[in-house]
Amino acid sequence: MSEKQPTSELLQRYLDGTCSDAERKLIDDWYQRLDNEDYATLSDQEILRDLDHVQKKIGLAKPGVPRWLYYVAAATVLIAMGVFLRLAWEPSTSPDHVTGVPLAAKDILPGSDQATLTLSDGRIITLDETNEHPIKGESGAYTIQHVADGIRYDKSGSPVPADPLTPQYHTLETPIGKQVRLTLPDGSNVWLNARSSLTYAANNFEEARTVRLEGEAYFDIFHDTSNPFRVVTEEQIITVLGTKFNVNSYPDELGTTTTLVSGKVEVKPQNGAGLVQLSSGQQAFVDADGMTTHVQSAHIDAAIAWTIGLFKFEGNTIDEVMRQLGRWYDVAIVFEGPKPSTKLWGEVHRNAPAEIPLKLLDFFNFKHEVSLVNGKPRIVIFNQLKKEVKQ
Structure with a gap:
């Protein structure tokens, strides 16, 4: 040192x-x-x-x-x-501050349903609300239907069987400000939040039933006692039989949070010892090193609010709140001064322009500034609190 x-x-x-x-x-x-x-x-x-x-x-x-x-x-x-x-x-000394163009928060619009699907043969397909059409799988064993309520795999009437020895990995990705719903080949449903990706073997999924997640997803798993479903993240492995749960595993978070809505799941840290079994209403947090697991009671409504079009904050720090807003509205977040530890509560619709959730900052007396820097919206939060109240 x-x-x-x-x-x-x-x-x-x-x-x-x-x-x-x-x-x-x-x-x-x-x-x-x-x-x-x-x-x-x-x-x-x-x-x-x-x-x-x-x-x-x-x-x-x-x-x-x-x-x-x-x-x-x-x-x-x-x-x-x-x-x-x-x-x-001193904001005036920042080069970005000088070049920033004032921007009204009402002009920063919310995200929508959109994703890209990368097939094992290298094809990249953009999926949005305007291109509802079937996509033929590599082996001809299935088609991918992009319909109004999301994406689903359909194997009915496919004459060519899939080769289970050669996995055909698909990766579904959502950019910042987009989300999508996916029905996997085994009938399980996944809601993929903004800036997230899900990778899985499409051709033999009923046997493998394993997905790799980066970002956030809500799972409604098809029950199969003989063949558990697994979700793998950088920090942990989740094993389930049939249940509903949310996983938040964004790289910019402090670790991975698994929130169980119903059923039971087992959470195993990637690099730590031990196995934790969650019951309905519980939440497991595995640190970024994949070592330590902490279990606590969960705010279920807050954890899955995004799946029904809401931001819901239950004592979140302003840093946590702004990370969520940044991913959904595709804006850069900058803190001028130390990040406050003040806790925020509130509920806001995700389909509203950014000015609506930003009213939370006004309510908690945080001054902020919205501008356009190098073509990208930016929100600067100024720490006005000289002495923070300990929660």
Whole structure:
């Protein structure tokens, strides 16, 4: 570890909003000094005084390290801190802020039903509300029907049998701001949320009954006692017989959350020991390392609200809320200053323009700004709260 790494870690915790009150006050004090004085004009004595303050508060200096070397390293970090803090707290210094064009939130429209299907022969098919037509499978053993209520596989009347020894993997993907419903070859139904993908062997699915998920999906599984259904994510493996459950496994979340609506499922972390069995109304969280599993009571309505066209927040942080909005409205989310830990409650229709869910920010006294930067909508949230109320 370098001499300046601990200070860098403190700065990162400050920007993430995870540092302690004492650490936050320390950096606020530094920022105020850097904001009021030109650091380049300070005398040697003033610089040494500041660095002594850093050393005493954080304990950077170690036995055997020459004091002059410590000052050089710490001075570099302190000056870099000033640059980072100015960028974080002064919107006018951000290049994006200068080039951003003001945009009305009412002009940011919600997502819709759309997806792409990649077949094992390399064909990529765009599926949306305007192209309802059958797609012939690679082996001729099935057709894929894109109908009003989603996508489904149909094997009736197919004269050519599938080769079970050669899996034909299909990948269904939804971009940001889109979602789709899929009926798998075994009759199980899957609702795939925005920016998600589902991979499965289409030709012998009734035997394999395994899908790989990235993102979020709600499953209504066809019951087959002799052949369990499996959902594989980066962090875990879920085994089910017949049940309804939601899986949130986005890469930008802290881990994978499995919420059981009805029935029973088994959750096994990919890299950890043990197996957890969930009952209806429970929720399992597996951390991003695929090691630890935590079980708790679930807010079922909130977890599956997206499947019925709602955002529903039950004490979510503003960071969690904005990740959901960003994926659905295809907008970049920027926080000016540390991310607040304030909890939000509310329910909003997903088919409304972005100005409707953004009213939640106004209700909880968060100032925000909407603009167009390089052709992409961006929402900036300003942390106006000097002292956050602990929930």
